[in-house]
Amino acid sequence: MHRFANPTRFFRIANAVLPVLALLTVGLFGVGLYYALFNSPADYQQGETVRIMYVHVPAAWSALACYGAMALAGASFLIWKHTLADLAARAAAPIGAGFTAIALATGALWGQPMWGTWWVWDARLTSVLILFFLYLGYIALVNAFDDPDRGGRAGAVLALVGLINLPIIRFSVDWWNTLHQPASVLRMDGPSIAPEMLLPLLLMAGAYFSLFGVLMILRLRALFAERRLRQLRLAAAD
Amino acid sequence: MAMGEMGRGKSEAVRGEPDVDFFSMGGYAAYVWPSYGVAGVILFWLLLASWRAARVGEAEVERLRALGADPRRRAPQSGSDGPPVTGDQV
Numbered sequence: 641m642h643r644f645a646n647p648t649r650f651f652r653i654a655n656a657v658l659p660v661l662a663l664l665t666v667g668l669f670g671v672g673l674y675y676a677l678f679n680s681p682a683d684y685q686q687g688e689t690v691r692i693m694y695v696h697v698p699a700a701w702s703a704l705a706c707y708g709a710m711a712l713a714g715a716s717f718l719i720w721k722h723t724l725a726d727l728a729a730r731a732a733a734p735i736g737a738g739f740t741a742i743a744l745a746t747g748a749l750w751g752q753p754m755w756g757t758w759w760v761w762d763a764r765l766t767s768v769l770i771l772f773f774l775y776l777g778y779i780a781l782v783n784a785f786d787d788p789d790r791g792g793r794a795g796a797v798l799a800l801v802g803l804i805n806l807p808i809i810r811f812s813v814d815w816w817n818t819l820h821q822p823a824s825v826l827r828m829d830g831p832s833i834a835p836e837m838l839l840p841l842l843l844m845a846g847a848y849f850s851l852f853g854v855l856m857i858l859r860l861r862a863l864f865a866e867r868r869l870r871q872l873r874l875a876a877a878d
Numbered sequence: 879m880a881m882g883e884m885g886r887g888k889s890e891a892v893r894g895e896p897d898v899d900f901f902s903m904g905g906y907a908a909y910v911w912p913s914y915g916v917a918g919v920i921l922f923w924l925l926l927a928s929w930r931a932a933r934v935g936e937a938e939v940e941r942l943r944a945l946g947a948d949p950r951r952r953a954p955q956s957g958s959d960g961p962p963v964t965g966d967q968v
Contacts, residue, residue: 677900691913741920855924858931862934
């Protein structure tokens with residue numbers, strides 16, 4: 641882990657991985673969208689609206705995973721004080737906010753025809769909305785300090801406290817009455833979803849996750865350049 | 879004849895007639911397509927913004943370094959303050 645804390649080494653590896661990951665992303669989106677739109681059945685209850693699942697569920701999964709990664713990076717920064725860990729947490733936040741926004745918007749577009757409402761204040765939807773605000777709050781907080789390390793530490797604490805929201809989101813559909821359907825893939829007794837629907841779902845999830853990797857590398861490079869600029873300007877001002 | 883009908887359906891598709899059923903999404907077009915649209919716009923915007931930020935930031939770093947603003951490169955000339963730092967310790 642510490643070997644990758646050296647930015648030069650890290651970016652050498654990351655830049656080598658980037659084109660592979662970019663190609664993988666394009667490929668997975670291509671095949672995934674083909675299956676999602678052309679080569680998968682309509683649901684016997686939900687009809688064609690089930691195709692919304694292929695953009696909605698992977699967005700929600702990656703929003704949760706992204707938050708976990710952000711909190712992990714924040715914790716690493718608190719413990720080992722590696723700048724790269726702080727930058728990783730900062731890089732993840734807007735990506736996670738984007739994924740969460742997709743999950744919320746496509747969820748509303750799925751809710752209206754199936755439930756008869758765009759939105760309900762139930763446990764699942766509300767906890768995902770809180771996830772969205774946690775991302776926004778994190779972004780506002782880390783940028784509110786003149787000293788980036790202080791901002792990073794404050795943000796890391798917020799990210800860690802917000803971790804409590806992840807199990808709440810995960811189990812909200814089991815703990816409380818909700819319109820939202822329960823998990824059908826990540827279940828203790830195996831997936832209950834039809835295999836013809838599971839395949840496009842997993843392909844799209846793979847596409848989202850590899851895109852997450854691409855975005856992380858690009859944002860890390862941007863944030864690292866920003867830090868270098870700050871150093872250069874401070875040095876020039878001396 | 880089922881086979882004949884299937885064959886005819888295929889040739890119609892080949893002739894490029896729009897598949898009305900596909901675009902109408904069984905009457906749910908107003909919900910399915912905006913979902914894909916929203917996801918596409920947000921993901922694409924994230925990609926574009928991240929790529930731009932990296933490119934602009936790195937270009938600016940290069941510009942400043944070329945101007946000699948890098949203290950680690952200037953240090954040997956100024957002499958007195960400490961040993962010169964060499965190599966790419968970015």
